[in-house]
Amino acid sequence: MEITCTAMPETLLESELFGHERGAFTDAKERKLGRLELAHGGTLYLDEIGDMPVELQTKLLRALQERTLERLGGHESIRIDVRVLAATNRDLEALMKDGRFREDLYYRLNVVSVHLPPLRERRRDIPLLVEHFLAKHGAALGECGVAPEALDRLVGHDWPGNVRELENVIQRAMVMATGGVILPEHLPIGPVSAAASVAVDATLEEIIEKKLMECVRGLREHASANLYDLMIGLVEKPLLRAVLRETGGNQLRAAQILGINRNTLRKKLVEHGIDPEALGG
Structure with missing residues (x-):
């Protein structure tokens, strides 16, 4: 079960997390269980935890420490047993210094920390993610392929919005690609430089293999x-x-x-039409 901490106002977020009793506020016409209670015995994923209001952080910390909660408008202490996973793209240590994130909540959550580098630092993942999003949205938007030039542009983009931005771009391109193949003109991102079009963390072998895959594509039906x-x-x-x-x-x-040997080199230079004197300067 998950909840995104930026997707709703503070009062609604509190209700979603802790639930409420009937009559707790104007539109509370019936009891509602919160995500913490519904996730009892399982896992709750808190996305964008760095954007949670400080007042709500205090209430969350108390629930995690005491393993109990009270619904809004209620007085009953409800036992919970929940594993919490939290994610953010914010610098939580900087937020703590500014007083916008509770230090005790940080250390309560930070039992095991996994740092995921931004997409621009793991460009080799982009083709795999593109393939995943094409399959994910294929049923709704129609199956699509990606032209090599379009894939180069996707790999070369810096993706300030990371994976969410990539998925959004792929969805839009699938709508625009009426011919079933995503072309560079279907991508709402600018062209990239030649240097940026090659993944910064790609090995020479990976670069060569990528180019060779483009060369051999479509040759399976050829006898020779x-x-x-x-x-x-x-x-x-x-x-x-x-x-x-x-x-x-x-x-x-x-x-x-x-x-x-030198004679073999000379023979190969002639075969390829290479003038060694032209390369000597």
């Missing part, structure tokens, strides 16, 4: 595409150019670094 030789050539040429730039065009030194 001579793909091995083609891919080796595409990787070999930039490798030779990079090493020659590093050695200032010195073929002997380049051959030593590559672990091949």
